[in-house]
Amino acid sequence: MPRSVVPIAVVVTVALVVPAQTRGPDAALHFRVLAQTGIRLTDVAWTGTQLLYVENTTNTVWSAPPVGKPTARFASMPKQVEETRCRVSPGTHGWQPGLIFCHAPGNTIYRITADGSSVTVFAKLPETAISDGGLAFDTVGRFGYGLVAATGRSGSNAAKGGDVYAIAKSGSVRKVGHYDGPGGADEVEIAPATFGRAAGAALLTVDAAGTGRLVAVASSGKVTDVARLSDGPNPIAAIVATARRGADRAGLYLTDTLSRNVYFAPASDVLAYRNSVIVGSELKGLFWVIRPRGQSFEMRLLTTTLRGKHYNLEGMAYVAP
Numbered sequence: 001m002p003r004s005v006v007p008i009a010v011v012v013t014v015a016l017v018v019p020a021q022t023r024g025p026d027a028a029l030h031f032r033v034l035a036q037t038g039i040r041l042t043d044v045a046w047t048g049t050q051l052l053y054v055e056n057t058t059n060t061v062w063s064a065p066p067v068g069k070p071t072a073r074f075a076s077m078p079k080q081v082e083e084t085r086c087r088v089s090p091g092t093h094g095w096q097p098g099l100i101f102c103h104a105p106g107n108t109i110y111r112i113t114a115d116g117s118s119v120t121v122f123a124k125l126p127e128t129a130i131s132d133g134g135l136a137f138d139t140v141g142r143f144g145y146g147l148v149a150a151t152g153r154s155g156s157n158a159a160k161g162g163d164v165y166a167i168a169k170s171g172s173v174r175k176v177g178h179y180d181g182p183g184g185a186d187e188v189e190i191a192p193a194t195f196g197r198a199a200g201a202a203l204l205t206v207d208a209a210g211t212g213r214l215v216a217v218a219s220s221g222k223v224t225d226v227a228r229l230s231d232g233p234n235p236i237a238a239i240v241a242t243a244r245r246g247a248d249r250a251g252l253y254l255t256d257t258l259s260r261n262v263y264f265a266p267a268s269d270v271l272a273y274r275n276s277v278i279v280g281s282e283l284k285g286l287f288w289v290i291r292p293r294g295q296s297f298e299m300r301l302l303t304t305t306l307r308g309k310h311y312n313l314e315g316m317a318y319v320a321p
Helices: none
Strands: 013-015 032-036 041-046 051-055 060-064 072-076 085-088 100-103 108-112 119-124 134-137 147-150 162-167 173-179 184-190 202-208 211-217 223-229 233-238 251-256 261-266 277-281 287-293 296-304 313-319
Touching: 041 085, 041 251, 041 261, 051 085, 085 134, 100 134, 147 184, 147 202, 162 184, 173 202, 173 211, 173 223, 184 233, 211 233, 211 277, 223 277, 223 287, 223 296, 233 251, 233 313, 277 313
Parallel strands: 013 223, 041 313, 134 184
Antiparallel strands: 032 261, 041 051, 051 060, 060 072, 085 100, 100 108, 108 119, 134 147, 147 162, 162 173, 184 202, 202 211, 202 233, 211 223, 233 277, 251 261, 251 313, 277 287, 287 296
16 A cells, blocks of 8 residues: 655754652552563553563564463564564554554564454555664544654664654554654653643653653654653553553553563552553663653652562553553
8 A cells, every 4th residue: 555754854852851750658569470471572462352472583472361371372573683562453543453563673564463363564664774663552643543653772872863653544654753862762652641741742762871761752743851761761651541441450561571571560559640651661670650740740760569680671561440
């Protein structure tokens, strides 16, 4: 099907002052190991009936029941080094329910049928450099309720940022704008509709060798620094109502490439942060809740039950009760 690329010529960067982070004794994420998968995990998604795990480099997608195990091969994309992220269609605004879309490192967007039987190319981003596969569905509407993809490589001060694209249900691609380095985006999430000056924007976790930023890219291409973080960010989740709810399985699902574990924290830990975003760091396992406060944003460091010294935290998905 035809695809077009329409660039935005001007990008304006605006930095907002973020209040000093705070910590409260009641602000805790009670993570437990949901499953020891044996898979080099890079992402997790919830279909409404089962979990999907994405394996690093092999680009294999595995399925698991709500309890996290056992796993079964669900679908495979072409093998490619680095990270692929997958998102399940919300089934609204013309998107067929159940379809899964994945952003591979080579900037191909794959479409997988609900039963995993067919994997096809849905769209290609006009970039040749390897990306970390940031992908999200626009559930607010600023990007026309399409897919939003971010390019760029994380983990290096030498990385010079990347680009953000909006992808329509027809597969057509529109360039939204460019964000600067240092570092590159690991993930992209859509900000809640009530997220202050960044409402409905694409939120990027930009990792630059041990430090990082949460960056908002508006549909106009304007770029805003929302927060500066003391450890390189990676997993991110908006605490908003989701199309595929989980009832007693509601909460945060988190993947760790290093241990190959899937962690779970119950929704009761985060319901106080409705319409905020939770961001985790890749290596130290730090977590912050970030929410609007007047014309700026408040960043709060959360305590967790994670006690390890080394992590490689990648994907995180929130399932609403």
